[in-house]
Amino acid sequence: DDEVTTSSGTTRENAKTPRVLYENDAVVIVNKPPGVSFHSEFEPGALARLRASRDAREERLRAVHRLDKGTSGTLVFAKTADAAKKLSDGFATRAIVKYYVGISGKKPKKKMGTVTGDMARARRKAYKLTNTKDNPAVTKFVSFGAKGRRMFIFRPLTGKTHQLRVCAKSLGAPLLGDDVYSGAVAERCYLHACAIRIPESLGLGPAIQIICSPDEGEAWDLEAFERHFPSALAKDSGAWFDDQPLLRSTLEAMTDESS
Numbered sequence: 001d002d003e004v005t006t007s008s009g010t011t012r013e014n015a016k017t018p019r020v021l022y023e024n025d026a027v028v029i030v031n032k033p034p035g036v037s038f039h040s041e042f043e044p045g046a047l048a049r050l051r052a053s054r055d056a057r058e059e060r061l062r063a064v065h066r067l068d069k070g071t072s073g074t075l076v077f078a079k080t081a082d083a084a085k086k087l088s089d090g091f092a093t094r095a096i097v098k099y100y101v102g103i104s105g106k107k108p109k110k111k112m113g114t115v116t117g118d119m120a121r122a123r124r125k126a127y128k129l130t131n132t133k134d135n136p137a138v139t140k141f142v143s144f145g146a147k148g149r150r151m152f153i154f155r156p157l158t159g160k161t162h163q164l165r166v167c168a169k170s171l172g173a174p175l176l177g178d179d180v181y182s183g184a185v186a187e188r189c190y191l192h193a194c195a196i197r198i199p200e201s202l203g204l205g206p207a208i209q210i211i212c213s214p215d216e217g218e219a220w221d222l223e224a225f226e227r228h229f230p231s232a233l234a235k236d237s238g239a240w241f242d243d244q245p246l247l248r249s250t251l252e253a254m255t256d257e258s259s
Contacts, residue, residue, distance in 0.1 A: 015033060016033055016035075016036050016044075016049060017033075017049045017050070017052075017053050018030035018031060018032045018033065018036075018046050018049060018050050018053075018075065019031045021074065021210055021212060022208060022210055024204070024205045024208075025079065025205070026078065026079055026080060026082075026083035026086075026204040026205060027076060027077065027078055027079060027083055027087065027198075027204055027208070028050070028061065028076075028077045028079065029074055029075070029076050029077075029196070029208070029210055030046075030050060030074075030075050030077070031072070031073060031074065031075075031212050031215075032046050032067055032071075032072055032073060032074075032075045032193075033072055033216065034069075034070055034071065034072040034188040034189065034192075034216055034217070035069060035070065035188065036049070036069065037069045038063070038066045038067060038068075038069070038075075046067075046075065047061065047063060047077070050077070059079055060079075061077040061078070061079065062077060062078040062079075062080075062081065062083075062084040063077060063078075064076055064077070064078050064084055064087040064088050064091065065087075065091055065159060067193060068161075068162065068165070068189070068191075070177065070178065070188060070189030070191065071100075071189065071191045071192065071193060072188075072191075072192045072193070072214065072216060073100070073192040073193030073194055073212050073214070074098075074193045074194070074195070074196045074210055074212045075193070076196065076198075083204060086202045086203055086204055087198075087202070087204070089202070090198065090199075090202045091159060094157055095198075095199055095201065095202060096196065096197065096198050096199075096202075097155070097195075097196065097197040097240075097249040098155070098156060098193065098195070098196050099153060099154065099155055099193075099194055099195040099196075099229070099247070100152075100153070100154040100155075100156070100164055100191060100192060100193050100194060101151065101152065101153055101154070101191075101192050101194045101214065101220075101225060101229075102151070102152040102154060102164065102168060102175045102176075102190055102191045102192070103146070103149050103150070103151055103152070103175065103176045103190035103217075103219050103220065103221075104143075104149060104150045104152065104168055104173035104174060104175055104176055104183070104190075105149055105150075105173075105176055105183070105184040106150065106172060106173040106174070106184075107150055107172075107173060108143055108150065108152075108168070108171035108172060108173040109171050109172045109173075110171065111142070111143050111144070112141060112142040112143060112246055113140075113141065113246070114138065114139065114140050114141075114246065115129070115137075115138075115139045115141065115167045115170060115171070116133060116136045116137070116138050116139075117129040117130055117131065117132070117133060117136050117137060117170075118130045118132045118133060118134055118135060118136050118137070119136075119137050119160050119161070119162070119163065119166060124180070125180050126162070126166075126180050126181060127160075127161060127162045127166050128166065129166050129167070129170045136158070137156075137158050137160040137163045137166070137167070138156070138157040138158050139154055139155070139156045139157070139158075139163060139164060139167045140154070140155040140156075140157065140246040140247065141153065141154045141155070141167065141246065142244060142246055142247060143173075144224070146221035146224045147219065147221045147224075149176065149219060149221075150173055151221055151224055151225075152168065152173075153228060153247060154167065155246065155247050155249070162180075164191060165178055165180070165181050165189075165191065166181070168181070168183075169181040169182070175189060175190050175191055176189075176190040176219055177189040177190050178190075178191070186217070186219060187217065187218075188216060188217050190217060190219055190220070192212075192214040192220075193212070194211065194212055194213065194214065194225070194229055195209075195210060195211050195212065195229055195233075195234075196208070196209070196210050197209050197240070197249060197251060199251040199252065200251070201251075201252075207237060207251050209233075209234045209235070209236075209237070209251075210234060211229050211230075211231055211233055211234045213225055213226070213229070237251055238250070
């Protein structure tokens with residue numbers, strides 16, 4: 001693409017570079033824009049763009065989880081092999097808590113609950129939820145009306161490919177802009193990784209809590225987002241969503257919450 005300057009003074013290429021939200025000696029957490037692949041395909045991906053923007057530093061950033069091309073929001077990189085292992089262990093044991101928000105043009109079959117099931121390849125690039133539970137994807141969610149559409153808050157307990165997109169599809173409410181799962185046409189896929197909690201017990205420094213509001217897309221209801229994820233929440237080291245068991249989390253080690 002040609003380098004085009006936007007009204008904010010940034011260039012189109014700069015707008016595709018992940019923005020650093022938090023950094024210490026062990027981790028870098030960024031806000032990945034929608035429409036940017038994790039790995040480089042026909043153009044530089046999120047990891048390559050981040051590395052290029054930090055070319056003055058001799059470091060090897062390590063991936064510990066991923067976001068789909070259409071998904072925006074918080075993405076964590078490790079700066080060292082030790083940090084990568086600790087983060088990977090934190091995701092595997094559910095000590096690290098993640099929240100996502102999504103928008104659908106349809107009402108789901110149920111307003112809130114837990115969606116559990118194995119995932120299998122379907123047609124083309126799609127996956128599907130199956131009735132078996134050998135190695136299941138587990139997603140807790142709540143939903144509510146927002147600007148004439150349906151807004152979801154997802155709390156995934158596992159990290160499967162397309163997990164939240166398949167969850168929404170299984171509820172009869174595919175995400176806006178998700179053409180793989182028959183979502184209504186939109187300028188982007190409306191899925192955003194909006195919050196992450198990394199406990200001090202993982203040994204990566206003080207507890208890390210990030211709130212990242214969605215900033216690209218007209219369909220977002222930012223007032224509704226602020227009600228559920230006020231910026232002050234990032235400084236709250238206690239229980240989040242204490243009045244909503246499906247979303248509740250703490251900075252303590254997770255127990256098995258898949259039921």
